[in-house]
Amino acid sequence: xxPGAQHPDGPAAxxxxxxxxxxxxxxxxxARTVFARDGLSASMAxxxxxxxxxxxxxxxxxxxKEELVDAVxxxxxxxxxxxxxxxxxxxxxxxxxxxxxxxACGMQAADSxxxxxxxxxxxxxxxxxxxxxxxxEAMLRLIDRAKATGRLxxxxxxxxxxxxxxxxxxxxxxxxxxxxxAWRRVVALFxxxxxxxxxxxxxxxxxxxPLYKAMLRAGQGTATPPPGxxx
Amino acid sequence: xxPGAQHPDGPAAxxxxxxxxxxxxxxxxxARTVFARDGLSASMAxxxxxxxxxxxxxxxxxxxKEELVDAVxxxxxxxxxxxxxxxxxxxxxxxxxxxxxxxACGMQAADSxxxxxxxxxxxxxxxxxxxxxxxxEAMLRLIDRAKATGRLxxxxxxxxxxxxxxxxxxxxxxxxxxxxxAWRRVVALFxxxxxxxxxxxxxxxxxxxPLYKAMLRAGQGTATPPPGxxx
DNA sequence: TAGCTATCGGATTGGCCTATCCACTTTTGC
DNA sequence: GCAAAAGTGGATAGGCCAATCCGATAGCTA
Numbered sequence: 001x002x003p004g005a006q007h008p009d010g011p012a013a014x015x016x017x018x019x020x021x022x023x024x025x026x027x028x029x030x031a032r033t034v035f036a037r038d039g040l041s042a043s044m045a046x047x048x049x050x051x052x053x054x055x056x057x058x059x060x061x062x063x064x065k066e067e068l069v070d071a072v073x074x075x076x077x078x079x080x081x082x083x084x085x086x087x088x089x090x091x092x093x094x095x096x097x098x099x100x101x102x103x104a105c106g107m108q109a110a111d112s113x114x115x116x117x118x119x120x121x122x123x124x125x126x127x128x129x130x131x132x133x134x135x136x137e138a139m140l141r142l143i144d145r146a147k148a149t150g151r152l153x154x155x156x157x158x159x160x161x162x163x164x165x166x167x168x169x170x171x172x173x174x175x176x177x178x179x180x181x182a183w184r185r186v187v188a189l190f191x192x193x194x195x196x197x198x199x200x201x202x203x204x205x206x207x208x209x210p211l212y213k214a215m216l217r218a219g220q221g222t223a224t225p226p227p228g229x230x231x
Numbered sequence: 232x233x234p235g236a237q238h239p240d241g242p243a244a245x246x247x248x249x250x251x252x253x254x255x256x257x258x259x260x261x262a263r264t265v266f267a268r269d270g271l272s273a274s275m276a277x278x279x280x281x282x283x284x285x286x287x288x289x290x291x292x293x294x295x296k297e298e299l300v301d302a303v304x305x306x307x308x309x310x311x312x313x314x315x316x317x318x319x320x321x322x323x324x325x326x327x328x329x330x331x332x333x334x335a336c337g338m339q340a341a342d343s344x345x346x347x348x349x350x351x352x353x354x355x356x357x358x359x360x361x362x363x364x365x366x367x368e369a370m371l372r373l374i375d376r377a378k379a380t381g382r383l384x385x386x387x388x389x390x391x392x393x394x395x396x397x398x399x400x401x402x403x404x405x406x407x408x409x410x411x412x413a414w415r416r417v418v419a420l421f422x423x424x425x426x427x428x429x430x431x432x433x434x435x436x437x438x439x440x441p442l443y444k445a446m447l448r449a450g451q452g453t454a455t456p457p458p459g460x461x462x
Numbered sequence: 463t464a465g466c467t468a469t470c471g472g473a474t475t476g477g478c479c480t481a482t483c484c485a486c487t488t489t490t491g492c
Numbered sequence: 493g494c495a496a497a498a499g500t501g502g503a504t505a506g507g508c509c510a511a512t513c514c515g516a517t518a519g520c521t522a
Contacts, residue, residue: 016499020499045479056481060499170397170405174400174449185436193421193424198423199423248468248519249519254469284471287469287513465522466519466522469518478509483502486500488499490495491495491496
């Protein structure tokens with residue numbers, strides 16, 4: 001796909017040898033499959049198995065799971081950001097807002113790994129977090145536009161979207177293949193509760209810092225199983 | 232090896248020796264603590280450690296995790312059923328309904344293990360499932376009453392409560408201590424979307440069988456890590 | 463109190479996980 | 493073609509987990 005330019009080191013720190021590059025792509029493709037099926041809790045070993053490469057190759061290319069997550073999901077997060085952009089183009093802001101929520105939650109339903117990514121934070125996954133924050137900025141505008149038309153309740157907070165993704169992740173993970181469309185009903189309920197006029201006040205939003213801390217903690221957990229943690 | 236057994240077989244199939252009974256209580260108390268903190272994914276070994284008993288004692292008393300779950304959560308599920316009963320006593324059915332949802336989700340927030348229990352099914356946990364179905368029956372009446380007053384939307388389905396619990400479990404598990412009250416806001420949104428008149432149609436409810444299958448699958452997973460599962 | 467037996471709990475087996483090491487193979491540049 | 497560099501994957505260490513075995517211990521009953 002792109003010759004140099006892997007992740008953090010820079011555009012072309014050192015082009016990989018052809019077979020190495022091939023294996024790298026195979027690993028990413030395998031991870032896409034495995035993470036989509038099993039979520040981010042899938043093991044590095046299972047990805048290597050799926051890719052048909054040795055465990056060592058896995059760890060040489062992606063020393064931490066965060067780096068793998070970055071490589072696998074940064075483009076999907078790009079698609080997520082695009083969905084926000086599309087929503088911003090909708091002449092009807094409320095319509096755009098609703099369509100965006102449904103699209104975003106649909107992406108969660110289609111990919112367990114991405115469902116996890118949307119509720120976790122990975123500080124070292126630079127590209128991924130960059131895309132995430134692009135999406136976030138656009139989302140703020142989307143929310144403002146929707147509020148301006150008066151169809152989105154005034155007390156809606158951007159962090160509510162994170163909560164919705166956490167809730168949706170819960171539904172998606174719990175139902176899996178057994179009830180693959182259950183999330184649609186839940187999301188529809190959410191959307192209807194967001195339409196103005198509000199039917200009542202809401203408890204205070206958790207605030208960004210605590211939520212970020214929660215997402216961070218969840219992300220850390222993914223990296224390495226607790227080294228020591230007894231009583 | 233084990234002549235009588237304790238709970239499911241009857242009140243006192245074979246009274247345990249005093250030290251055994253003491254250990255049994257210690258294990259249950261420890262499990263209450265550990266499950267509340269770590270959810271049902273906590274290991275049997277960690278419960279034994281917390282209880283200060285040997286691993287063997289653990290497995291002798293509770294050969295499967297389901298039996299332990301039964302012993303630990305059947306009384307909490309009883310409290311859950313009581314919450315429904317209390318709600319049924321409320322002169323205002325809608326008020327009772329809303330209070331019940333908030334109480335139930337609050338129980339999830341206060342106990343990660345119980346949050347899991349409400350989204351999983353454990354066929355062999357007889358007492359627990361008995362209580363669950365008692366609660367379910369009462370809940371059906373609660374829903375009918377709330378609908379009869381016209382304040383609960385007509386298209387509300389009993390299975391929606393399961394979905395709400397799955398969503399709430401997602402929020403509770405994701406936020407943890409970092410944002411301990413986030414669930415309140417999510418639940419408030421849900422409640423407002425349930426009040427009549429409905430603001431729009433909903434996608435079809437998933438139906439009980441698929442949801443039950445989902446809960447069953449989740450419960451199975453808890454018992455034993457997949458014996459074999461490669462591609 | 464004495465002996466029988468239920469019960470205890472550490473050691474152990476076998477599985478899966480993360481992570482590293484090192485002898486062998488492939489690619490690349492000349 | 494050929495050698496050096498880059499890359500590969502199996503073996504392996506160390507950890508946690510479920511589950512079982514068996515010598516030691518503690519409770520119960522006569």
